[in-house]
Amino acid sequence: MSDVSKTIEEINQKINDGSVCVVTAEEMIKIVKEKGKKIAANEVDVVTTGTFGAMCGSGAFLNFGHADPPIKMEHLWLNDVHAYHGNAAVDAYIGATRLSNRESDRGEFYGGGHVIEDLVARRIIHLKGTAYATDCYPRTYIETDFTIEDLNQAILCNPRNGYQRYNSATNSTKRTLYTYMGKLLPEFGNATFSGAGELSPLQKDPTCRTIGIGTRIFLGGGTGYVMGEGTQHNPNNDFRTLFLKGNMKEMSSEFLKGAYFTKYGCSLYVGFGIPIPILDEHLAESCARTNEQIMTQVVDYGVPRRTRPKILDVSYADLYSGEIRINGKDVKVSSLSSVRKARQIAGLLKDRIKKGKFYLTNPVATLPDDTEFKPMKVRSEVKFVDSIIKTAVTCNVKDDIKYVANLLLKKNTNHIIVIDEKNKLKGFLTSFDIARGVAKGLNLVKDMMMKKVFTTSPNMTVAEARRIMAHKDVNSLPVIDKNNRVLGIITAEDLLRMSKH
Amino acid sequence: MGILDLTFPRNEFKGLDDYEKIINHILKLDVPFTILKFNLNESGIAVKLDVPTEKVSQVTQTLEKAGIKIKRQVIEIDEELCIDCGQCIALCNTGALCFDEDSKLKFCEDKCVGCHLCVDACPRQAIKY
Ligand code: SF4
Ligand code: SF4
Numbered sequence: 001m002s003d004v005s006k007t008i009e010e011i012n013q014k015i016n017d018g019s020v021c022v023v024t025a026e027e028m029i030k031i032v033k034e035k036g037k038k039i040a041a042n043e044v045d046v047v048t049t050g051t052f053g054a055m056c057g058s059g060a061f062l063n064f065g066h067a068d069p070p071i072k073m074e075h076l077w078l079n080d081v082h083a084y085h086g087n088a089a090v091d092a093y094i095g096a097t098r099l100s101n102r103e104s105d106r107g108e109f110y111g112g113g114h115v116i117e118d119l120v121a122r123r124i125i126h127l128k129g130t131a132y133a134t135d136c137y138p139r140t141y142i143e144t145d146f147t148i149e150d151l152n153q154a155i156l157c158n159p160r161n162g163y164q165r166y167n168s169a170t171n172s173t174k175r176t177l178y179t180y181m182g183k184l185l186p187e188f189g190n191a192t193f194s195g196a197g198e199l200s201p202l203q204k205d206p207t208c209r210t211i212g213i214g215t216r217i218f219l220g221g222g223t224g225y226v227m228g229e230g231t232q233h234n235p236n237n238d239f240r241t242l243f244l245k246g247n248m249k250e251m252s253s254e255f256l257k258g259a260y261f262t263k264y265g266c267s268l269y270v271g272f273g274i275p276i277p278i279l280d281e282h283l284a285e286s287c288a289r290t291n292e293q294i295m296t297q298v299v300d301y302g303v304p305r306r307t308r309p310k311i312l313d314v315s316y317a318d319l320y321s322g323e324i325r326i327n328g329k330d331v332k333v334s335s336l337s338s339v340r341k342a343r344q345i346a347g348l349l350k351d352r353i354k355k356g357k358f359y360l361t362n363p364v365a366t367l368p369d370d371t372e373f374k375p376m377k378v379r380s381e382v383k384f385v386d387s388i389i390k391t392a393v394t395c396n397v398k399d400d401i402k403y404v405a406n407l408l409l410k411k412n413t414n415h416i417i418v419i420d421e422k423n424k425l426k427g428f429l430t431s432f433d434i435a436r437g438v439a440k441g442l443n444l445v446k447d448m449m450m451k452k453v454f455t456t457s458p459n460m461t462v463a464e465a466r467r468i469m470a471h472k473d474v475n476s477l478p479v480i481d482k483n484n485r486v487l488g489i490i491t492a493e494d495l496l497r498m499s500k501h
Numbered sequence: 502m503g504i505l506d507l508t509f510p511r512n513e514f515k516g517l518d519d520y521e522k523i524i525n526h527i528l529k530l531d532v533p534f535t536i537l538k539f540n541l542n543e544s545g546i547a548v549k550l551d552v553p554t555e556k557v558s559q560v561t562q563t564l565e566k567a568g569i570k571i572k573r574q575v576i577e578i579d580e581e582l583c584i585d586c587g588q589c590i591a592l593c594n595t596g597a598l599c600f601d602e603d604s605k606l607k608f609c610e611d612k613c614v615g616c617h618l619c620v621d622a623c624p625r626q627a628i629k630y
Contacts, residue, residue, distance in 0.1 A: 052584070054624065109626055178621075182588050182622055182624070183588075183592060183621060183622035185555070185592065185618075189555075190591040190592060191591065192588065192591065257584055257625065259624035259625060260624060260625075260626060261624050262621040262622070267624070269584060269586075269624075322590070322591070332590070332591035332592075333591055334587045334588050334589070334590040334591035334592075335586060335587050335588070336586055336588055336624075337586060338584050338585045338586045338587070338604075339585075339587075339604040340585040340603060340604040340605055341584065341585065343604070
């Protein structure tokens with residue numbers, strides 16, 4: 001058999017005459033395993049993919065048409081969610097993560113993502129707009145109800161979608177964290193991940209050979225297009241993203257779902273899928289990549305920094321097994337994305353192509369492969385606790401009052417941290433506690449000290465530490481590491497001195 | 502917090518001694534708890550406890566072994582809202598939440614101890630109680 005080489009035009013011809021062979025990414029894995037990539041490339045024309053996950057970057061452009069008399073809205077709310085209105089008179093952009101007004105009776109769980117879901121579900125949306133009057137737009141206030149049918153355009157627009165890969169999240173700290181990666185229980189209580197593994201579009205054509213500007217895709221139940229590379233597209237690091245758009249009037253709320261992540265905010269679950277044309281063996285091979293071959297890393301969201309420490313490398317097969325091992329402990333892991341929906345999307349797209357309702361496209365241009373993802377430039381550098389940490393004056397739980405009173409004088413300090421033999425934090429003493437101890441006739445540190453101590457860690461921002469001090473009404477915070485060992489202390493005086501410079 | 506609705510059945514718990522034994526049972530677990538309500542009714546002594554959410558299943562098991570009836574505040578999944586993401590699964594300690602063979606969320610009510618750890622992990626607010 002000679003090398004397989006097909007063109008999009010030939011595949012479209014087959015779609016036209018009904019002879020096209022379309023399979024889902026999961027089916028392709030089996031075919032390549034059984035028959036090898038050469039035969040698979042020969043037999044299969046298109047592999048369909050799918051993913052259904054929270055895409056915070058989503059939003060929609062809406063055009064309302066003109067009222068009489070006309071208004072150029074300055075502020076605009078859809079179901080009490082503020083929409084962006086810095087463009088032409090009756091266009092607006094509603095972003096998925098925007099929360100509803102605090103005083104709204106829709107409650108805190110409602111946001112832009114839910115407005116988009118309600119729109120495609122053809123539910124009634126309440127609009128309120130205010131404006132300053134101009135000679136051409138005299139109206140200053142408008143309030144009305146509408147559905148998606150009343151709009152001229154409703155265009156879903158996702159500046160960043162279809163991440164090639166994403167980290168899995170876990171939490172080393174002692175408290176529950178609520179993040180955009182979901183609820184993370186303390187001390188590696190669980191882990192979460194996103195992406196659809198072997199069904200993910202960008203995993204099947206990892207260098208975007210066939211995906212480019214103008215590629216037709218399945219988006220939210222309707223048809224959409226790739227407009228170009230998404231924001232933060234970073235090919236050098238295998239972190240490609242896509243910029244997508246599609247007509248919302250064709251979409252269904254089955255594939256666009258508003259979401260609210262506790263103590264994080266709103267988002268939108270977006271379902272999309274890309275058909276990958278099998279032009280040659282290489283594409284057959286990459287389309288057959290399995291969850292075992294698709295890798296990501298588990299990182300610690302307990303460290304609130306831009307670069308979070310990596311804990312381990314895992315494959316999607318490990319993640320889907322429901323349990324991974326961290327530090328010798330079995331940790332339950334679950335997905336933020338829905339495999340069931342991803343599978344459904346790949347299946348639907350396959351049907352559409354087979355029935356001649358969906359044709360493949362040649363990209364107008366390929367995506368850039370030299371962009372990089374730079375961190376934000378921050379003018380005033382953020383300071384972290386480790387930059388202002390001082391050596392702490394410490395004593396042992398077993399010490400007596402004479403010793404600590406002396407220490408106080410000798411070291412000229414007001415705060416003593418109480419530790420045990422292993423340098424672990426046990427309590428805290430201020431000069432006031434010692435004075436009170438004397439008055440009460442107490443003799444041992446362990447009877448006088450405060451046992452509930454507010455602490456900080458080297459990785460906390462100074463601003464956050466300052467907030468804790470103000471909030472808890474304390475003048476200093478012991479700095480501790482993950483194992484409760486005392487590293488030093490920071491004091492309100494140091495913070496004050498810092499802000500003067 | 503997790504609320505446990507306990508009943509010390511009338512015939513099995515006759516005197517204060519029995520009652521004390523149970524409280525000691527809980528104390529031995531070293532779990533902080535608050536007694537929210539304590540009264541007598543036709544079925545026995547009714548007590549409402551507030552224990553830390555992550556300890557609910559541990560306390561429940563101990564008490565059930567001691568013969569105490571626990572009315573569990575089991576959850577309910579609103580299937581209209583659920584998108585089968587499975588986020589709730591890793592939060593459940595008792596295996597009450599899992600996927601079926603079609604990757605659809607499956608809830609086994611008899612395994613649920615009503616700890617409610619899963620409730621605020623759901624991005625669709627599909628878990629009710
Ligand atoms: S289903 Fe939810 S409430 Fe029930 S035991 Fe599991 S985590 Fe707790
Ligand atoms: S977290 Fe919510 S939406 Fe996701 S599977 Fe569980 S109940 Fe369903």
